[in-house]
Amino acid sequence: MLLQRHMAELAKHRALLTALVSRELKGRYRGSVLGFLWTFLNPLLLLCVYALVFSVYFRIQMDNYAVFMFCGLLPWVFFSGSLNDGAGAITDGGSLVTKVLFPLQILPAVKVLAAFVNYLLSLPILFAFLLGWGVAITPKLIAFFPVAAVHILFTYALALLLSTANVFMRDTRHILANFLTLWFFVTPILYPLSQVPEKWRGLLYLNPAAIFALSYQDLFFWGRWPRWDILGLLALGSLVLLLMAVVIFEHYKEYFAEKI
Amino acid sequence: MSEPLAIEVAGLVKRFRRELLKSDYTTWKSLLLRPFRRDRAADLLTVLDGVDLAVGPGRTLAIIGENGSGKSTLLKILAGIYKPDAGQVSVRGRVSSLIELGAGFHPEFSGRENVFLNGTILGLSKKEINRRFEQIVEYAGLGQFIEAPVRTYSSGMYVRLGFSVAVNVDPDVLLVDEVLAVGDEAFSHKCEDKLNEFKRAGKTICLVSHDLNAVKKFADEVVWLDGGVVAARGEPARVIDAYRQVVAKREDEVGRRAISRGELPTADRWGEGEVEITAVRLLDADGQQHAVFASGGPLFIEMDYKINQPVQAPAFGIGLKNSAGVICYGCNTHVDQASLGPLPNEGTVRFAAQRLDLVPGSYLLDVAVTSPEGRDYDYLVQVASFAVRGGSDGDVGIYRPPHDWSLRPRGESA
Numbered sequence: 001m002l003l004q005r006h007m008a009e010l011a012k013h014r015a016l017l018t019a020l021v022s023r024e025l026k027g028r029y030r031g032s033v034l035g036f037l038w039t040f041l042n043p044l045l046l047l048c049v050y051a052l053v054f055s056v057y058f059r060i061q062m063d064n065y066a067v068f069m070f071c072g073l074l075p076w077v078f079f080s081g082s083l084n085d086g087a088g089a090i091t092d093g094g095s096l097v098t099k100v101l102f103p104l105q106i107l108p109a110v111k112v113l114a115a116f117v118n119y120l121l122s123l124p125i126l127f128a129f130l131l132g133w134g135v136a137i138t139p140k141l142i143a144f145f146p147v148a149a150v151h152i153l154f155t156y157a158l159a160l161l162l163s164t165a166n167v168f169m170r171d172t173r174h175i176l177a178n179f180l181t182l183w184f185f186v187t188p189i190l191y192p193l194s195q196v197p198e199k200w201r202g203l204l205y206l207n208p209a210a211i212f213a214l215s216y217q218d219l220f221f222w223g224r225w226p227r228w229d230i231l232g233l234l235a236l237g238s239l240v241l242l243l244m245a246v247v248i249f250e251h252y253k254e255y256f257a258e259k260i
Numbered sequence: 261m262s263e264p265l266a267i268e269v270a271g272l273v274k275r276f277r278r279e280l281l282k283s284d285y286t287t288w289k290s291l292l293l294r295p296f297r298r299d300r301a302a303d304l305l306t307v308l309d310g311v312d313l314a315v316g317p318g319r320t321l322a323i324i325g326e327n328g329s330g331k332s333t334l335l336k337i338l339a340g341i342y343k344p345d346a347g348q349v350s351v352r353g354r355v356s357s358l359i360e361l362g363a364g365f366h367p368e369f370s371g372r373e374n375v376f377l378n379g380t381i382l383g384l385s386k387k388e389i390n391r392r393f394e395q396i397v398e399y400a401g402l403g404q405f406i407e408a409p410v411r412t413y414s415s416g417m418y419v420r421l422g423f424s425v426a427v428n429v430d431p432d433v434l435l436v437d438e439v440l441a442v443g444d445e446a447f448s449h450k451c452e453d454k455l456n457e458f459k460r461a462g463k464t465i466c467l468v469s470h471d472l473n474a475v476k477k478f479a480d481e482v483v484w485l486d487g488g489v490v491a492a493r494g495e496p497a498r499v500i501d502a503y504r505q506v507v508a509k510r511e512d513e514v515g516r517r518a519i520s521r522g523e524l525p526t527a528d529r530w531g532e533g534e535v536e537i538t539a540v541r542l543l544d545a546d547g548q549q550h551a552v553f554a555s556g557g558p559l560f561i562e563m564d565y566k567i568n569q570p571v572q573a574p575a576f577g578i579g580l581k582n583s584a585g586v587i588c589y590g591c592n593t594h595v596d597q598a599s600l601g602p603l604p605n606e607g608t609v610r611f612a613a614q615r616l617d618l619v620p621g622s623y624l625l626d627v628a629v630t631s632p633e634g635r636d637y638d639y640l641v642q643v644a645s646f647a648v649r650g651g652s653d654g655d656v657g658i659y660r661p662p663h664d665w666s667l668r669p670r671g672e673s674a
């Protein structure tokens with residue numbers, strides 16, 4: 001089966017996957033003075049910016065708002081970063097695509113995994129903030145693993161689709177960048193669900209990014225289980241999306257080397 | 261009993277969509293318009309049209325042909341990077357392609373890190389790279405630079421490191437694309453040594469090259485691709501010779517077309533123009549214009565002039581330079597004390613060389629009219645270029661004296 005083969009190829013080349021992910025992560029800050037420290041500094045500074053804007057200027061009425069916002073922001077950074085980089089994974093692959101033979105799905109997979117590792121590395125900062133603000137960390141935190149698994153699945157499927165689309169239509173990336181901005185603001189990250197008018201709330205669950213944000217907020221901030229029913233449906237949907245993405249990717253990948 | 265072939269290709273066809281070759285990328289706009297465009301089938305460019313190959317294990321096949329003949333495409337299909345549109349392709353054993361050296365190198369990473377990265381991309385396990393690491397570094401000749409970031413490397417060091425990793429993959433089938441052409445003299449010797457080592461080890465090699473001398477040296481068999489079809493195949497010397505003849509003829513045609521356009525394309529031109537050169541022609545013995553001449557054959561240079569202001573005894577001169585810019589021969593009517601007699605206001609001066617004993621290669625022609633004291637009335641730099649062909653291939657230098665070789669056993673008189 002196509003999906004099976006697609007994933008088996010990834011598994012078979014895990015050494016290459018690891019090497020390229022570490023290239024991505026190490027290469028990003030190599031040559032800068034602070035180096036790998038930026039991996040931690042970047043989310044910290046991001047938090048400071050948002051915290052300043054939304055607790056000093058906009059004044060969202062909520063206890064521990066800065067920490068709450070951080071819980072949804074970090075996974076969003078993973079998600080949007082994966083898609084932004086993933087869309088260009090093939091087109092920026094250069095000679096790796098045109099002159100070397102290996103399963104090309106590795107390139108978008110590397111972008112997603114690198115962004116995910118970055119996300120994991122920023123979690124200690126989140127925990128420090130949770131503790132510092134006196135938000136209890138509960139055993140329900142283990143829900144992180146299934147939530148993150150579905151999140152990766154969904155993100156990888158989208159990254160595959162976008163990387164394929166961008167080979168044939170270079171506008172994809174630019175459209176995506178703007179679309180992500182819109183997506184960010186319709187996702188309850190900067191504001192809690194309670195701020196959304198009652199009649200719109202049901203609609204929110206049609207937005208996968210919202211489901212992920214709410215789930216992370218549940219398990220990090222509110223100390224409760226995420227909505228398993230909705231998450232289960234999303235997992236199923238992600239799998240279907242992945243299957244579609246793989247079919248499309250595998251169909252078009254033989255043209256990649258010629259198109260770039 | 262026959263061994264299975266290492267490379268087997270039958271009826272290979274590869275087409276590119278023409279729009280893929282355009283530099284402007286597809287956009288949503290063109291995508292939306294595409295269903296309305298007609299005859300999309302005509303947009304296909306056939307790059308390879310029914311190519312067959314059969315290479316036995318341990319043999320070296322060279323693919324030659326002009327630019328755009330489909331050589332590199334064929335190699336990429338053998339490497340599995342392109343998919344054929346029709347036909348069968350099978351390559352047996354572990355393949356390493358020297359198509360791209362240093363794939364995935366990160367400029368900020370050290371040579372060491374990049375060896376591991378590049379090796380992994382080429383399909384080596386970490387253990388295999390560890391085992392070969394010393395060998396790779398030694399072969400690349402980088403010494404302690406291996407710990408420095410690759411961006412600090414010279415292009416030669418970069419290529420050496422990439423090459424070193426690629427050849428240490430220990431393939432059964434090696435695909436080589438013009439690698440011999442990069443790097444300095446010492447490096448190309450190393451490449452040659454390595455290729456020979458592969459040959460001795462019984463590896464199958466398929467190489468694409470413009471360096472016909474190298475091809476002659478390495479290949480057991482040559483395939484000449486012309487416009488996507490096999491024009492000739494077989495014994496290297498014979499195929500290369502046939503190829504050379506066709507290329508020379510085409511060059512000549514292209515050159516003649518440029519000449520017939522009648523303009524004087526010079527790299528530089530100076531002088532007051534008291535006497536002006538209005539046309540320059542390179543002719544053979546029959547008075548035909550050519551851009552290619554045989555080594556040892558005749559060459560005639562004609563220049564049309566026009567006197568714009570009365571001047572005293574102008575001297576007409578020519579200069580031949582080779583592609584390296586070395587002056588091979590230069591003289592003028594004054595130096596030669598050639599008396600042309602009184603000059604009409606317009607006319608043609610002819611330089612006739614009965615034998616052009618130059619080594620095959622490309623040459624450039626300068627022509628000039630000067631005053632007796634050496635002031636330039638009109639000086640035209642690189643007003644024409646021509647190629648010299650023929651003779652044997654391995655000649656080096658500039659001058660090719662008419663010669664032959666003989667042997668005299670000791671004690672016999674000449």
